[in-house]
Amino acid sequence: MTMTDKLSRNEHIKAESGYLRGAIPEELAQIVTGGITEDSQQLVKFHGMYMQDDRDLRAERTRKRLEKAYSFMIRLRIPGGVCTPEQWLKLDRIARDYANGTLRLTTRQTFQYHGVIKHNLKTTMQAIDDALLDTLAACGDVNRNVLATSNPHRSRAHKAALDLATRMSEHLLPRTSAYREIWLDGEPVVGGEEVAEPIYGKTYLPRKFKAVVAVPPDNDVDIFAHDLGFIAILDEAGEVLGWNVTVGGGMGMTHGEPDTFPRVADVMLFCEPQDALAVAEAVVTTQRDWGNRSVRKRARLKYTIEDRGLAAFRAEVERRVGKALEDPRPFSFTSTGDRYGWVEGEDGRSHLTLFIENGRLRDIPGGPSLLTGMRRIAGIHKGEFRCTANQNVIIANVDPQDRPAIEALVAEHGLTSQATALRRNAMACVAFPTCGLALAESERYLPDLVTALEERLALHGLAEDEIVIRMTGCPNGCARPYLAEIGFVGKGPGRYNLYLGAAADGTRLSKLYADDLPQEQILATLDPLFAGYAREREEAERFGDFVIRAGYVAQTFKGADFHDATGPLNRAVEAGA
Amino acid sequence: MSAQIILPKTAPFDDDSIAGLNRILNQASETQRAWLAGYLAGLDAANASPAAPPAARPAEPLAILYATESGNSEALALDAAKLARKQGFKPTIIDFADLDVAALASHKRVIVIAATWGEGEPPARAARAYGALMSASAPALTDTTYAVLALGDSAYPDFCSVGKAIDERLEALGGRRAVERVDCDLDFEAPARDWIARSLKELAPEPVAANVVAVDFGGRVAGETSRDPVEAEVIEHVDLNSSRSSKETIHLALGFEGLAPAYEPGDALDLFPENDPVLVDEILRLTQLVDDGLRGELVTQRDVTTLSVNLVEKYAAATGHAGAKALLDEGRAREWVAGRQFVDLLEAFPATLAGEQLRALTRPLPPRAYSIASSRKEVGEEAHLLISAVRYESFGRPRAGVASTFVADRLKSGASVKVRLKPNRHFRLPENDADIIMVGPGTGVAPFRAFVQERRAVGASGRNWLFFGDRSFTHDFLYQLEWQEALAEGSLTRLDLAFSRDRPEKVYVQHRIAERRREIVDWIENGARFYVCGDANAMAKDVRAALVEAFAEVRALTPDAAEEQVAGLERSGRYLQDVY
Numbered sequence A: 001m002t003m004t005d006k007l008s009r010n011e012h013i014k015a016e017s018g019y020l021r022g023a024i025p026e027e028l029a030q031i032v033t034g035g036i037t038e039d040s041q042q043l044v045k046f047h048g049m050y051m052q053d054d055r056d057l058r059a060e061r062t063r064k065r066l067e068k069a070y071s072f073m074i075r076l077r078i079p080g081g082v083c084t085p086e087q088w089l090k091l092d093r094i095a096r097d098y099a100n101g102t103l104r105l106t107t108r109q110t111f112q113y114h115g116v117i118k119h120n121l122k123t124t125m126q127a128i129d130d131a132l133l134d135t136l137a138a139c140g141d142v143n144r145n146v147l148a149t150s151n152p153h154r155s156r157a158h159k160a161a162l163d164l165a166t167r168m169s170e171h172l173l174p175r176t177s178a179y180r181e182i183w184l185d186g187e188p189v190v191g192g193e194e195v196a197e198p199i200y201g202k203t204y205l206p207r208k209f210k211a212v213v214a215v216p217p218d219n220d221v222d223i224f225a226h227d228l229g230f231i232a233i234l235d236e237a238g239e240v241l242g243w244n245v246t247v248g249g250g251m252g253m254t255h256g257e258p259d260t261f262p263r264v265a266d267v268m269l270f271c272e273p274q275d276a277l278a279v280a281e282a283v284v285t286t287q288r289d290w291g292n293r294s295v296r297k298r299a300r301l302k303y304t305i306e307d308r309g310l311a312a313f314r315a316e317v318e319r320r321v322g323k324a325l326e327d328p329r330p331f332s333f334t335s336t337g338d339r340y341g342w343v344e345g346e347d348g349r350s351h352l353t354l355f356i357e358n359g360r361l362r363d364i365p366g367g368p369s370l371l372t373g374m375r376r377i378a379g380i381h382k383g384e385f386r387c388t389a390n391q392n393v394i395i396a397n398v399d400p401q402d403r404p405a406i407e408a409l410v411a412e413h414g415l416t417s418q419a420t421a422l423r424r425n426a427m428a429c430v431a432f433p434t435c436g437l438a439l440a441e442s443e444r445y446l447p448d449l450v451t452a453l454e455e456r457l458a459l460h461g462l463a464e465d466e467i468v469i470r471m472t473g474c475p476n477g478c479a480r481p482y483l484a485e486i487g488f489v490g491k492g493p494g495r496y497n498l499y500l501g502a503a504a505d506g507t508r509l510s511k512l513y514a515d516d517l518p519q520e521q522i523l524a525t526l527d528p529l530f531a532g533y534a535r536e537r538e539e540a541e542r543f544g545d546f547v548i549r550a551g552y553v554a555q556t557f558k559g560a561d562f563h564d565a566t567g568p569l570n571r572a573v574e575a576g577a
Numbered sequence B: 001m002s003a004q005i006i007l008p009k010t011a012p013f014d015d016d017s018i019a020g021l022n023r024i025l026n027q028a029s030e031t032q033r034a035w036l037a038g039y040l041a042g043l044d045a046a047n048a049s050p051a052a053p054p055a056a057r058p059a060e061p062l063a064i065l066y067a068t069e070s071g072n073s074e075a076l077a078l079d080a081a082k083l084a085r086k087q088g089f090k091p092t093i094i095d096f097a098d099l100d101v102a103a104l105a106s107h108k109r110v111i112v113i114a115a116t117w118g119e120g121e122p123p124a125r126a127a128r129a130y131g132a133l134m135s136a137s138a139p140a141l142t143d144t145t146y147a148v149l150a151l152g153d154s155a156y157p158d159f160c161s162v163g164k165a166i167d168e169r170l171e172a173l174g175g176r177r178a179v180e181r182v183d184c185d186l187d188f189e190a191p192a193r194d195w196i197a198r199s200l201k202e203l204a205p206e207p208v209a210a211n212v213v214a215v216d217f218g219g220r221v222a223g224e225t226s227r228d229p230v231e232a233e234v235i236e237h238v239d240l241n242s243s244r245s246s247k248e249t250i251h252l253a254l255g256f257e258g259l260a261p262a263y264e265p266g267d268a269l270d271l272f273p274e275n276d277p278v279l280v281d282e283i284l285r286l287t288q289l290v291d292d293g294l295r296g297e298l299v300t301q302r303d304v305t306t307l308s309v310n311l312v313e314k315y316a317a318a319t320g321h322a323g324a325k326a327l328l329d330e331g332r333a334r335e336w337v338a339g340r341q342f343v344d345l346l347e348a349f350p351a352t353l354a355g356e357q358l359r360a361l362t363r364p365l366p367p368r369a370y371s372i373a374s375s376r377k378e379v380g381e382e383a384h385l386l387i388s389a390v391r392y393e394s395f396g397r398p399r400a401g402v403a404s405t406f407v408a409d410r411l412k413s414g415a416s417v418k419v420r421l422k423p424n425r426h427f428r429l430p431e432n433d434a435d436i437i438m439v440g441p442g443t444g445v446a447p448f449r450a451f452v453q454e455r456r457a458v459g460a461s462g463r464n465w466l467f468f469g470d471r472s473f474t475h476d477f478l479y480q481l482e483w484q485e486a487l488a489e490g491s492l493t494r495l496d497l498a499f500s501r502d503r504p505e506k507v508y509v510q511h512r513i514a515e516r517r518r519e520i521v522d523w524i525e526n527g528a529r530f531y532v533c534g535d536a537n538a539m540a541k542d543v544r545a546a547l548v549e550a551f552a553e554v555r556a557l558t559p560d561a562a563e564e565q566v567a568g569l570e571r572s573g574r575y576l577q578d579v580y
């Protein structure tokens, strides 16, 4: 082994953890600290939680003889984002009892709690179990929560997508009993652990792994941002014939390290419904064996495919499935957004998609009370709830009788399905104060920026135009900013990289337009482009397409050229932008 | 040359006379002294009947009882004893904690100095004897002459109620009151001194023929401390609660010019606060007074917040205000003053006052006690306090505790403040090898920080177990980093925590005590001392009840037997509390 082949630290932690146990129980029992060790922090991710600290408070703590304000973020595993009203009520209760009084809908169709202190972790985990939910593998180097398109109008295909997502999530779940043992006071399992992880083995995957299922024309799950994707291929009657399989998508990169980059997934092959799980497993085990376990920054599947080539990867997958598979079939997406408001399904049932700004459900004293509103809706609703990959929520399968009552509650609590055009296409990651990796504000800043931008857009007559805008506090890309027509990525406090030119259907990455832009200059930087767009756009042309055609910014064709030809092109310079 | 003559301070002369005699006797030649001795002896011999050689008359026994929580009554009892000795008594000082009520009748002369605590309750250590005195089994005291001095705080509705009750009870038992009781407010020094002098005079035996008094050279009072305030400099001022907390607890490190007061772990400092100038200005506005000198005096010298029925009476008399009178006449005053302050009185019943009247209405601004949170062995010539800012609202006004918010809001680093040592010899560390269990939620943890520092510094081998609690783990864990360090290095053996607002069910230290009952009983049976510090109203009682319960459970005792276990610990000084 050469030096560069040395296994990363995380590999040792996993290997020595005894299937994800490590010293977690002992460290939970240490009451004088709200934290756990570095090693255990890595391990608890597999159980669905991150240790964090309140970054707003960091500066004052030492003087006050307090350790950092540690708490835990807990992420649920809810395949396809579907839960029942009973579950909603329990999750809401947990948010108020043990977390910071908010439920956070994520970009991957689930809920997060923030601010759960160590001494409440077990109680919280047991309460989650009581809601018949879990957090296993919601984070960590495993297959995580599996998304399924949530747009409800294609009822049958949605059902198939949800079914595949659920089965895939279960199939790829870690088998270790550590989760039950540690959190739910299950009996320790003696022996037998050698075969505990038939798919993963002792060291699990080299890195996180994300899978999704989409039903065209909706790309609400942003399929090209994920390691593994299944695109429903439907017959004329709307039945699923099989799935196109995508591999190697991902967003995360590191500032200043050009060998890290976001990448849109490749459409690799077509498989029939009965082969889908086998294909998924083969992709996972190939990545398990081929993925880079020395350099974590290069360990995602997207780099495995960059390094080995798609053809070789496909051949290996087919070998593992045990048969040759077809080439992908044609498909097309139109949008990555949600369909707000009431939608009738093919089966005649109604669904209401609500806009939840940045997915944060909470009560603001004297303002909207989204958490309470949703709780009251859950109290009368008889269908289900679906979390969307755009941080929104759908009240699905509404009994026609309940419609007026639900509409009344929506209005009463400041919920809405009718945000303005830019806002309803906006998404921000969590960032400050909980995210340990944030370089700049995101969730707490984007709403104000959108307000300011909407004023500009209105001046240019663009108030009604759909433009996808996303912000993240760092280049990890949790709100998939590189697939937004306007993307902001935090560089430092109050400073952002501005990316432009992604496709609205989620198939093309953006390009860096302005580097390290102080937030005060954002409006002035975008205004000339809005003016140009208003003047010169073609019929139905999207902003992301326009900036490339009009010559403001270069097009990104694939992940590996993401960092090439950055900055404003001549046209932009001429326009004084 | 002859030896230096120094009359002991206990000599039956006042201090000035002792100094004068010492000066004269030391300057006298040997001849002069011999002459004086001969002359005095000759004088006595001439007056005595030759048959009876001068016999020492036995000093008159005097029992000085005190019931104290924070040491004021005790200090006065010691003063009284000193003076009594000089006046020919043989004083015995008896703590109510050790008092055998049945034996009370054997004392012919009794002085009682008693403080009132809680809401009109006796000090905790005095509760047992107080109960016995009030009970039907108390002895008849027909041969006893007594005097009672009551200590209290007129801010409480049950002002000096314990002293009053004892006074009445002694009379009911047949005792003869030598002097009228005096009810002292927080500025008790002068009235108490006065009362003690008068009482001793009244209690003094009839003059007798004996002309030589047996001098008791024993019973010297140990380690007297200066009662004079000293200036301290604030060298650190930090709110230990997070900015997200609902509380504000100031860690105040004080430095001294020269030596720090000679405090021991367990002692407190009296801190002399200043009033909020904004409140003083409002009072001046309401009374239509403009006087800069008065303003300064009100800020630094007078109690301008406390409102008592007594004050309403004085105010009604001074102003003749019909509204204030009506309050009193209709018997509503006690209810009305609850939760209100002086400023509310001025606002409700406005009257123009003269500066002199205002001065007369207010009592001197009393200092506030704060447990010392440091050991000199660790911090040198510093003393640390831990002060929780008192803020609340009542009758539509935001209120601020005088001393605690003076410290929190107006006492900055570098400023100076007057403090005075307030010893508490009932709250001391045991021998180095004894284990201790410390229950100190909130600011109650202050003396335990001193304990742990001290035991670390002296390398004490006893184990140290702390129960701490507050509202939130993340925002209110006072001295968290220090406890972490203490645990890691072993100066703290165990730590149990109870945070009441971290989850829906409230958890308090008494719940943790219940959970750990087995080990606690083990520790105690192995000789551990049990200390409680902090809130007197709820916490201290709940903790005691939890310990009784623990004995009952672990040792399968009846409630009475378990209660007796804990009472026994209290009597033997192994259950100690410092509560407020």
Ligand code: SRM
Binding pocket: A050, A052, A073, A075, A105, A106, A107, A108, A109, A110, A111, A112, A138, A144, A145, A208, A210, A222, A225, A249, A250, A251, A252, A253, A300, A359, A391, A428, A429, A430, A431, A434, A435, A436, A437, A476, A477, A478, A479, A480
């Ligand atoms: C909550 C969420 C953002 C949101 O606003 O909704 C989120 C939040 C975090 N992400 Fe993410 N990620 C979230 C979706 C994503 C996505 C979007 C997606 O998957 O569709 C991405 C980009 C896709 C991808 O994986 O490439 C994403 C890429 C990352 C990365 C970069 C991974 C990489 O390959 O470079 C990190 C950092 C890492 O893994 O080292 C990260 C790490 C984090 C952490 C856990 C920070 C950390 O590691 O300490 C963030 C927690 C913040 C907080 O306080 O809650 N998150 N994260 C999303 C939760 C999804 C879920 O329910 O599972």
Ligand SMILES: Cc1cc2nc3c(=O)[nH]c(=O)nc-3n(C[C@H](O)[C@H](O)[C@H](O)COP(=O)(O)OP(=O)(O)OC[C@H]3O[C@@H](n4cnc5c(N)ncnc54)[C@H](O)[C@@H]3O)c2cc1C
Binding pocket: B070, B268, B305, B339, B368, B369, B370, B371, B372, B386, B387, B388, B389, B390, B391, B392, B393, B394, B400, B401, B402, B403, B404, B405, B443, B444, B446, B579, B580
């Ligand atoms: C021996 C001893 C040790 C002590 N040690 C400490 C210590 O270490 N740390 C510490 O912080 N304190 C300690 N105290 C208490 C301290 O002395 C003061 O009593 C406390 O700081 C309040 O003083 P203050 O001047 O700020 O408030 P004050 O102006 O005296 O006001 C207090 C009064 O306000 C009223 N009040 C308070 N809260 C409310 C409410 N919520 N609603 C209605 N009325 C209310 C009550 O009548 C209370 O008596 C100790 C006390 C004693 C006797």
Ligand SMILES: Cc1cc2nc3c(=O)[nH]c(=O)nc-3n(C[C@H](O)[C@H](O)[C@H](O)COP(=O)(O)O)c2cc1C
Binding pocket: B067, B068, B069, B070, B071, B072, B073, B074, B114, B115, B116, B117, B118, B119, B120, B121, B123, B151, B152, B153, B154, B156, B157, B158, B159, B160, B161, B186, B536, B579, B580
């Ligand atoms: C918590 C607390 C409660 C008190 N309760 C009363 C009371 O109800 N009535 C009263 O007259 N004085 C009350 N006082 C005042 C004390 O009696 C007064 O401070 C006295 O000087 C204490 O004497 P000691 O040091 O001997 O205990 C209280 C003091 C404290 C700190």
Ligand code: SF4
Binding pocket: A429, A430, A431, A432, A435, A436, A437, A438, A439, A442, A472, A473, A474, A475, A476, A477, A478, A479
């Ligand atoms: S993008 Fe960065 S800042 Fe935002 S949540 Fe993800 S890791 Fe945190």
